[in-house]
Amino acid sequence: MSASLASTARCLVVGMIVALAVPVMTIAKPITPDFVELAKKLKPTVVNIRTTKNIKPRQHAHRPQLRQNPFNNFFDDFFGHYFDEMPQQRPHREQSLGTGFIISDEGYILTNNHVVNGADEVMVKLADGREFKGEIKGSDEKLDLALVKISEKEKLPVAELGDSDRLEVGEWVMAIGNPFGLAQTVTAGIVSAKGRVIGSGPYDDYIQTDASINPGNSGGPLFNVDGKVIGINTAIISGGQGIGFAIPINMAKDVVVQLRDKGKVTRGYLGIHFQPLTADLAKSFGLDTDKGALVASVEKDTPAEKAGLKAGDIILEYDGRPINEGNELPRYVAVTPVDKTVKLAIFRDGKRQEVAVTIARMKEGATLAGADSVIESQSIGIEVQELTRELASRMGIKDAKGLVVSEVKPGSPAEDAGISAGDMIIEFNGQRPDTLEQYNAVAARLKKGDVARLLLKRSDGAIYYVAVKID
Secondary structure, three states: OOHHHHHHHHHHHHHHHHHHHOOOOOOOOOOOOOHHHHHHHHHHHEEEEEEEEEOOHHHOOOOOOOOOOOOOOOOOOOOOOOOOOOOOOOOOEEEEEEEEEEOOOOOEEEEOHHHHOOOOEEEEEOOOOOEEEEEEEEEEOOOOEEEEEOOOOOOOOOOOEOOHHHOOOOOEEEEEEOHHHOOOEEEEEEEEEEEEOOOOOOOOOEEEEOOOOOOOOOOOEEEOOOOOEEEEEEEEOOOOOOOEEEEEHHHHHHHHHHHHHHOOOOOEEOOEEEEEOOHHHHHHHOOOOOOOEEEEEEOOOOHHHHOOOOOOOEEEEEOOEEOOOOOHHHHHHHOOOOOOEEEEEEEEOOEEEEEEEEOEEOOOOOOOOOOOOEEEEOOOOEEEEEOOHHHHHHHOOOOOOOEEEEEEOOOOHHHHHOOOOOOEEEEEOOEOOOOHHHHHHHHOOOOOOOEEEEEEEOOOOOEEEEEEEOO
8 A cells, every 4th residue: 555545544443543533413393292192182171161140230331240250450351251242142140151170080170260269150161072060179369279070970081280380481381261252272482481460469479381272261271291290381471462460370289289188278478577588688788799679678577577577587498498589488387287496598688597486377367848857869769768757647648757758859869779768777787777867877878889778667558668769
C-alpha cells in the first residue's frame, strides 16, 4: 500500500472513531394520547345534571336569581342558565344544566356547588340514557364543591382520582361535559398553568387549561392521559379563547370524605391576617428572600395568639412545607385536622425561629379636613395628622387616638405602594407612633434609598403592611 493510501485509510478510521464517540442529539417526538380509547373508557363515568328550582312570581324575571355565584362580576354567564334565553313554559320553575362524575360505585357524584345550590330538584342522567333523582348529600361553598347521591342497585362505573400535585404544565388533558346541553361532549388540550388565583375566595389554586370549556361543563372532570381525574372544571373568563379553570382534585379529596360523612366541611383555623411578602417588605425586615407570608395582625384568643405569633412575623414554613406564595398558607391551614399541633418556621427580629401551634376549628361563619397638627413626610409622599375625637367621628373610626394619613401625594412612593388617605398608622418601621413627634422621630432617621415599612389599618378594618422606598 502506498504511503498516500495508508494515510487516507488512517484518516477514515480516525473519523469513524470520532463519529462514534460524539453523541447524537435527538428530540423525541411528542406522542399524542389515544383520545378515542380514553373517551370510550371514561364517558360512562360522566353524568349530566339538570336542576330545577321553584321561584315565586314576584321573583320571576328574564334572568331570575338561582344561585349565589362566587365568580359574579368576574365571569360572564358561565354559571348562567341554559334556558334563560328560551321561552318559559313554566313561569315559576327555573332550570339549569351542569356536569358531574361518579366517584363511587354506590352512586356518589362530585360536581360544583354552584351547579346544584338552591335547587329544589336534581336529576342525574347517565351516559347510557338512564335518569335518576339525585340527593344533595353536602356542599362546600368556599371550594365550590357538592356531593350528590343517586340510588342504583347495580354497580356504577367510577372515575379514578389522580394526583394533581404531580401535574405538569404542558401535559395533555381531556374534558368531558354537558356544554350548552350537548351531552357527553369531549374536548382536549393542555395544562396552560397551575396555581392560578382568580379572586373567587381564600382557597384559589386553579389549574388553567386550553381544553374547550363552556357553560354546562361546570362540575365535569378534567382527565390526564392516564384516564384519571386531576381537576373539576369550574370557570372560564368571558370572551377568553381557551382559558378555562379547574379545581385541583387533591383539594377536593378531603372535602369529599367530610361531605359524605357529615354533609359539611370543617376547616382548620389559625387566627391571623396575613399578606404576601414583597421584595421591598422582605428587605425592610432584613430577610433575603420574598418567599413567605407576612403576619399583619393576630386575632385575640386564637391558636396564633396562644402560640405567641405577632404582627411582623414572616411564616416561612408550615408543618414542614415551605411557603413560596402567601396564598398557600390558608389552604394548608384549612386541611389541617382540628387539634393537631404543627410547627411553623418564622422569621422574627432578624433570625429564623420555630413556633408550635395547635390548630382550632374554623368558626362558621374612610376626605379629611383640618390643617392643624399635620406633618408632611416629603420623602414618603404622605401627610399625617393626629386623630381627634371629632375627626374620628367624621371618618367613622372607633379609635380616637393615633395617627391617620390625611393626604397622599400623586405620583409619590406612597401612592405607588397603595397607601390611601384615611389609613391609620399602627406601626412605622417597627415603632408605634401615637403622636406626630414620635412619627417625626422615626421619619427623621430615613435616608434616600431606605425602605420604610408601615403597618396600616383601613377604614374597613383590614390591616396590612406596605413598604415604601425613600426617594
